[in-house]
Amino acid sequence: xxxxxxxxxxxxxxxxxxxxxxxxxxxxxxxxxxxxxxxxxxxxxxxxxxxxxxxxxxxxxxxxxxxxxxxxxxxxxxxxxxxxxxxxxxxxxxxxxxxxxxxxxxxxxxxxxxxxxxxxxxxxxxxxxxxxxxxxxxxxxxxxxxxxxxxxxxxxxxxxxxxxxxxxxxxxxxxxxxxxxxxxxxxxxxxxxxxxxxxxxxxxxxxxxxxxxxxxxxxxxxxxxxxxxxxxxxxxxxxxxxxxxxxxxxxxxxxxxxxxx
Amino acid sequence: xxxxxxxxxxxxxxxxxxxxxxxxxxxxxxxxxxxxxxxxxxxxxxxxxxxxxxxxxxxxxxxxxxxxxxxxxxxxxxxxxxxxxxxxxxxxxxxxxxxxxxxxxxxxxxxxxxxxxxxxxxxxxxxxxxxxxxxxxxxxxxxxxxxxxxxxxxxxxxxxxxxxxxxxxxxxxxxxxxxxxxxxxxxxxxxxxxxxxxxxxxxxxxxxxxxxxxxxxxxxxxxxxxxxxxxxxxxxxxxxxxxxxxxxxxxxxxxxxxxxxx
Numbered sequence: 001x002x003x004x005x006x007x008x009x010x011x012x013x014x015x016x017x018x019x020x021x022x023x024x025x026x027x028x029x030x031x032x033x034x035x036x037x038x039x040x041x042x043x044x045x046x047x048x049x050x051x052x053x054x055x056x057x058x059x060x061x062x063x064x065x066x067x068x069x070x071x072x073x074x075x076x077x078x079x080x081x082x083x084x085x086x087x088x089x090x091x092x093x094x095x096x097x098x099x100x101x102x103x104x105x106x107x108x109x110x111x112x113x114x115x116x117x118x119x120x121x122x123x124x125x126x127x128x129x130x131x132x133x134x135x136x137x138x139x140x141x142x143x144x145x146x147x148x149x150x151x152x153x154x155x156x157x158x159x160x161x162x163x164x165x166x167x168x169x170x171x172x173x174x175x176x177x178x179x180x181x182x183x184x185x186x187x188x189x190x191x192x193x194x195x196x197x198x199x200x201x202x203x204x205x206x207x208x209x210x211x212x213x214x215x216x217x218x219x220x221x222x223x224x225x226x227x228x229x230x231x232x233x234x235x236x237x238x239x240x241x242x243x244x245x246x247x248x249x250x251x252x253x254x255x256x257x258x259x260x261x
Numbered sequence: 262x263x264x265x266x267x268x269x270x271x272x273x274x275x276x277x278x279x280x281x282x283x284x285x286x287x288x289x290x291x292x293x294x295x296x297x298x299x300x301x302x303x304x305x306x307x308x309x310x311x312x313x314x315x316x317x318x319x320x321x322x323x324x325x326x327x328x329x330x331x332x333x334x335x336x337x338x339x340x341x342x343x344x345x346x347x348x349x350x351x352x353x354x355x356x357x358x359x360x361x362x363x364x365x366x367x368x369x370x371x372x373x374x375x376x377x378x379x380x381x382x383x384x385x386x387x388x389x390x391x392x393x394x395x396x397x398x399x400x401x402x403x404x405x406x407x408x409x410x411x412x413x414x415x416x417x418x419x420x421x422x423x424x425x426x427x428x429x430x431x432x433x434x435x436x437x438x439x440x441x442x443x444x445x446x447x448x449x450x451x452x453x454x455x456x457x458x459x460x461x462x463x464x465x466x467x468x469x470x471x472x473x474x475x476x477x478x479x480x481x482x483x484x485x486x487x488x489x490x491x492x493x494x495x496x497x498x499x500x501x502x503x504x505x506x507x508x509x510x511x512x513x514x515x516x517x518x519x520x521x522x523x
Contacts, residue, residue, distance in 0.1 A: 008364050015361030023349040026390065093343025097406065100309050101362040102335040260311045 012103040016111025021118050031119070035126040038074040042067065042130055045194075057196050060225075067136050068220035068228075069193030071127040072213055075120040075152055079159035080184050082116050083167030083176055090259045091173075099260045106253040112164060113157035113249070120156030121149055128224075137226035148223040151241070155216040158245040159187075161252050168255035192231075193217050215240040262287045262414050262446040263308060267317035269470075270303050277303040279470035280317070287413075290440060290447045292457045294491075295467035296499045301450040302342065304467070305418050308448070309339045322413050335363070338407035342418035342450075346402045348392030352383050355391055355406055363410035377405040381435065397428025401435060408439060415439065417449040421456060433459050454491035464491075466498045473498045 024031065046066045049055060056065035089095040098108050132138045139145075166183070170176050188194075190204060191213040197205050208214050219237035222230035230237060263285035270278040278300040285291045293301050306312035308321050310330040319326045322336035346355050356374045365373055378384045381401040386394065391402060400420060408415060420436070421429040437460070439445045451457060457464050457478060464481065466474040474481055474494070482489040485497060 011361050011364060015358055018361075019347065019350060019354065019358045022354050023347070026349060091343075093341050093345040094347050096311070096339070096341040096343065097345040097347075097359070098362070099311055100334055100337070100339040100341075101359070102331050102364070103362045104331070257311070261306070 009104065009107050012101075012107040013111040013114060015103070016098070016108055017114035017118070020112070020115030024119070024122075031122050034074065034078055034119075034123060037077065038070050038123070038127050039130055041070045041073065042127075042134060046070070046134075049194075055195060055199075057198065061136075063134060064136050064225055065196075065221075066194060067127070067131040067134075067138070068224045069191075069217050071124060071131075071152070071224065072155060072191075072217045072220055073188055073193050074123045074127060075156050075216075076159050076187060076213060077184060078119050078123055079116050079156045080163050080187075081180055082112070082160035083163035083165075083180070084173060086112070086164050086167045086259070087171065087173050087176055090171075096260055099257060104253075105256050106249060109161060109164065109249055109252045109256055110157075113161050113245075114153075116160035117153035117156045120152050124149065124152045131224075139224060139226045139228065144223045148220060151216060151219045151223065151237070154238075154241045154245060155212070158212055158216075158241060158248060161245065161248040164252050165248060165255055168252070168258055171259065187211060187213050191217060212241055212244045263291075263319070263321050263448065265308075265317060265319040268304070268307060268314050268319050269316040270300075270307060270312065271315045276470050278307065278314075281467075281470075281472045282317075283465060283472055283475070285414075285446065285448055287446055288440070288444055289462040290436070290449070290460050292461035292464040293448065293450045293467060294452070294454075294457060294464060294495060299467040299499075300470040301467055302418060303470075305339075305416055305448075305450065309337065309416055310334055335410075336413050338410070338412035338415040338445075340400075340403050340407050340415070340417040340420055342422060344399065344403075346391045346394075346399055346406065348390065351388050351390055352378065352394070352398075352402050353387040355402060356409060359406040359409050365410055373409055377409055380438070381405045395428065396424050397431050400424065400428070400432050404432070404435060404439075408443075408445065411443055412445065414446045414448065417447065419450055419452065421451070421453065429456075436460060454495065457491055466494065468498045 042063070046063050049066070050062040052062070056062045086095070128138060163180070166179060167176055170179055190207045191211050192208060193213065197208050197214070200208060215232060215237040218230050218232050219234055222228045222234060263283060265281055265283045268278060268281045269276065281304060293304070295301055303312065307314050307326060308319060310326050310333050313327055321333045324332040324336065326333050347358070350358070353374065356377060357370070360370045360374060378387050381404065383398060383402060383405070386398060391399060394402065404420070421432050424432065433456070436447060440447060449460070461478065463475065463477050465472050478491060481494045482491065485493050
């Protein structure tokens with residue numbers, strides 16, 4: 001059974017991802033409840049902040065500026081608590097089934113990231129519909145949609161893998177809940193999601209530039225909006241996200257087996 | 262099938278498994294007994310490659326558990342003490358997941374799964390979520406998941422914990438059938454002397470991490486006296502320690518898994 005082959009590896013990645021997606025299909029309530037948060041941000045926060053003149057750069061309406069940020073945010077929030085389910089699986093014993101299988105640990109980690117990407121994309125559908133309904137100039141060109149989907153999948157995989165690493169280190173749900181909150185807020189606020197980097201104090205600008213979320217939002221601004229442009233360059237955005245994801249995946253594959261010891 | 266030499270595992274100051282040399286022969290059902298905290302689960306985690314040993318060597322299904330961990334995993338099946346079937350998936354989906362993880366060729370997947378469902382009496386319940394299964398059904402599903410790839414060795418950690426007597430007998434029958442049909446070697450841990458009597462060809466008694474006795478149930482009983490039972494064997498090895506050992510974590514794990522399967 002050539003399990004060292006790429007086809008075998010991909011089968012194992014697919015096995016993990018497919019199981020997660022089937023669980024979502026059996027109980028999609030999570031997807032519905034997760035749609036509420038971006039709606040609140042766009043409608044309440046967005047409409048109020050739109051009154052502040054000149055917050056968005058280059059004369060772009062604030063809601064247009066905000067929408068890609070909220071999209072990235074909802075993907076981040078869904079992904080960052082991914083570690084909880086990893087701890088849950090460990091406590092139940094389900095994780096043992098994965099760990100005693102011959103699947104390489106990296107295949108398990110990537111499978112989980114792919115399933116998180118599916119969640120992220122379903123979030124994106126909601127935010128796109130919401131944004132269009134609010135009159136935001138959303139770019140529905142198929143190629144732009146495809147590119148945005150790729151960025152969302154990458155961001156989702158990246159932050160869920162980060163979450164998995166945290167779970168491997170803290171190991172209990174109680175500790176994770178505390179740390180999850182502490183991590184989410186800085187990642188969100190120290191980014192360009194809801195305001196441009198230029199209005200930040202210099203030290204925070206430096207933090208933002210080291211924050212992968214910044215690059216995800218930057219790429220999404222180019223792909224999601226009519227006439228949207230990337231500030232750092234799409235190549236940079238993709239390279240940063242891909243690089244960070246690969247490093248985190250390698251790290252998670254090393255740490256994941258510790259969950260069952 | 263299993264050969265360990267001087268196998269040990271230390272957690273800080275605590276020596277959970279201490280210099281265990283054990284041989285489990287091909288085709289036998291081997292029982293591992295001992296009080297809570299005796300090191301049974303730690304030993305099993307090392308044999309299933311989940312935990313690296315601190316000293317000693319172990320060969321399982323012909324492969325070294327440290328250097329050839331992935332080969333070991335491919336040749337064995339493991340049913341953990343905790344609930345390892347995913348309740349949010351159906352029985353069929355749980356089996357499909359295992360079939361893919363073990364790289365059973367696509368052409369054979371469906372027939373393997375159908376046969377496993379048939380053998381475990383779960384065909385009718387196949388498309389129900391596993392969280393609606395009874396404890397006995399879950400255990401049978403877990404065994405089916407762990408044997409779908411026809412492992413040479415099946416390791417089970419307290420396979421009947423929390424099951425009622427009828428479900429327990431069902432699991433025993435299933436384990437016997439596995440050996441008859443596929444010649445599977447089986448290593449299991451248990452607290453039930455009845456289970457050892459019903460199933461095991463040989464047993465080992467662990468106490469404070471050391472393998473104190475190994476033999477057939479008859480041999481071990483005969484060492485004590487003509488009327489001796491396995492309870493006497495157990496009591497002789499564990500002595501008066503039985504009440505004082507089991508740790509909080511063990512108790513919690515056992516009770517939780519009893520609740521989940523019950």
